[in-house]
Amino acid sequence: MYGPHIDPANIRDQDLDEAARQGERMLAWLETAQEELDAIVGTGEGPSGQVKATVNPNGHVLGVTYGPRALRLGSLDLAEETLAAVRAACADAERQTHDLMREALPGYDxxxxxxEFERLLGGEWH
Known part of the structure; x- marks a missing residue:
């Protein structure tokens, strides 16, 4: 995690100060990096290579293109290929976003x- 591990049962003033400084650095970076984040376009394709998709960092589909042999797949296979292409594009956009964050905030994963956030909350967070 970014910075020192903090034990929620034993939080010290120094821990809170460091967490606040890290938060301020992250907010400052987010203000200047918004254009870079907005420029991210994830790309992906289905297993057959006949379906390609692009998404923005929020997972909104920007486009789906079909190759010349895509219609030979049948409707169910075509739907699965389309979903696979969109999922791959989302994963690519997430990877690009994480790479940008790691570059701007050394030590942050x-x-x-x-x-860690999910662990502290005691469940899954999305």
Whole structure:
């Protein structure tokens, strides 16, 4: 996780101060990085390569294109290929976002931070 581990049962003033400083650094970065984040476009394709999708960082589908042999797949397979392409594009957008965050905030791991947050809340968080 970004910065020191904090034991929720034994939080010290120094821990709170450091968490506040980290939060301020992250907010400052978010203000300046919004354009970079908005420019992220995730791309993905289905297993056959006949379906390609693009999404923004929020997972909104920007486009889906079908190759010349896509209609030979049948309706169910085409639907599965489309979903696979969109899922791959979402994963790509998330990876790009995490890479950008890691570059801007050395030592910060978004996946680890999310897991730690879920652990502290005692359940899954989305």
């Amino acid at each position: 978004p996946a680890e931070a999310s897991a």
